[in-house]
Amino acid sequence: xxxxxxxxxxxxxxxxxxxxxxxxxxxxxxxxxxxxxxxxxxxxxxxxxxxxxxxxxxxxxxxxxxxxxxxxxxxxxxxxxxxxxxxxxxxxxxxxxxxxxxxxxxxxxxxxxxxxxxxxxxxxxxxxxxxxxxxxxxxxxxxxxxxxxxxxxxxxxxxxxxxxxxxxxxxxxxxxxxxxxxxxxxxxxxxxxxxxxxxxxxxxxxxxxxxxxxxxxxxxxxxxxxxxxxxxxxxxxxxxxxxxxxxxxxxxxxxxxxxxxxxxxxxxxxxxxxxxxxxxxxxxxxxxxxxxxxxx
Numbered sequence: 001x002x003x004x005x006x007x008x009x010x011x012x013x014x015x016x017x018x019x020x021x022x023x024x025x026x027x028x029x030x031x032x033x034x035x036x037x038x039x040x041x042x043x044x045x046x047x048x049x050x051x052x053x054x055x056x057x058x059x060x061x062x063x064x065x066x067x068x069x070x071x072x073x074x075x076x077x078x079x080x081x082x083x084x085x086x087x088x089x090x091x092x093x094x095x096x097x098x099x100x101x102x103x104x105x106x107x108x109x110x111x112x113x114x115x116x117x118x119x120x121x122x123x124x125x126x127x128x129x130x131x132x133x134x135x136x137x138x139x140x141x142x143x144x145x146x147x148x149x150x151x152x153x154x155x156x157x158x159x160x161x162x163x164x165x166x167x168x169x170x171x172x173x174x175x176x177x178x179x180x181x182x183x184x185x186x187x188x189x190x191x192x193x194x195x196x197x198x199x200x201x202x203x204x205x206x207x208x209x210x211x212x213x214x215x216x217x218x219x220x221x222x223x224x225x226x227x228x229x230x231x232x233x234x235x236x237x238x239x240x241x242x243x244x245x246x247x248x249x250x251x252x253x254x255x256x257x258x259x260x261x262x263x264x265x266x267x268x269x270x271x272x273x274x275x276x277x278x279x280x281x282x283x284x285x286x287x288x289x290x291x292x293x294x295x296x
Contacts, residue, residue: 144180
């Protein structure tokens with residue numbers, strides 16, 4: 001009886017979800033795991049991980065979960081988080097900034113948070129004016145690794161779950177990866193690897209989280225951008241992921257920028273503008289946003 005009551009309360013929470021804010025841009029914050037966050041080994045912990053949803057004044061139905069970078073040791077929630085949500089909102093796209101848990105060697109923790117964020121977006125899609133088939137994920141640096149991990153490790157949800165959120169699938173419909181960490185191998189970022197996998201990861205874990213090795217025909221389409229002179233995260237991360245997508249006949253577009261380094265000149269200037277314009281055009285070409293939205 002207690003389980004039934006909890007399930008009914010959870011369903012009720014969906015029915016009273018914050019309304020869509022058509023005509024008036026606004027934000028809402030949701031706790032990802034109000035009843036305890038899974039760690040990935042059957043245990044759970046108390047967590048302050050949250051999702052901040054930026055509702056555009058006139059939503060066009062597309063949405064993105066935003067994964068800030070920070071080497072899996074911090075979160076750059078300004079320019080790679082809420083700043084991105086503001087940019088998306090100016091094009092009618094609902095942006096949801098994910099403040100995911102930092103792993104400290106617990107490799108599954110950030111992925112579980114990203115999967116939960118996508119499920120939450122689908123659960124509230126009708127209320128927030130979102131098309132559940134146009135929910136993507138965007139990430140920067142280590143956040144790009146998290147976004148590409150969510151795009152290569154997903155499920156269709158559990159129809160019999162007591163938690164109604166867990167009944168929704170967590171596959172993103174598309175990925176946008178900006179100067180992303182992709183591999184946990186030699187071409188990757190040593191700090192991100194240590195923070196995610198610990199100091200002595202097994203070969204199996206390195207392969208599991210080297211996302212260029214995890215692509216198949218079900219992987220969602222991806223747009224990637226990387227500066228040719230990035231010394232922090234080598235552009236081979238994006239090149240190899242893009243090539244693997246094409247090898248599996250998955251739609252992908254890769255913009256290699258001539259300069260800008262890691263962070264593209266401090267998130268400003270022509271290189272920063274270039275990936276934004278190109279990614280919007282790519283989304284429009286796949287009919288994920290209206291062409292008018294790409295041209296604003």
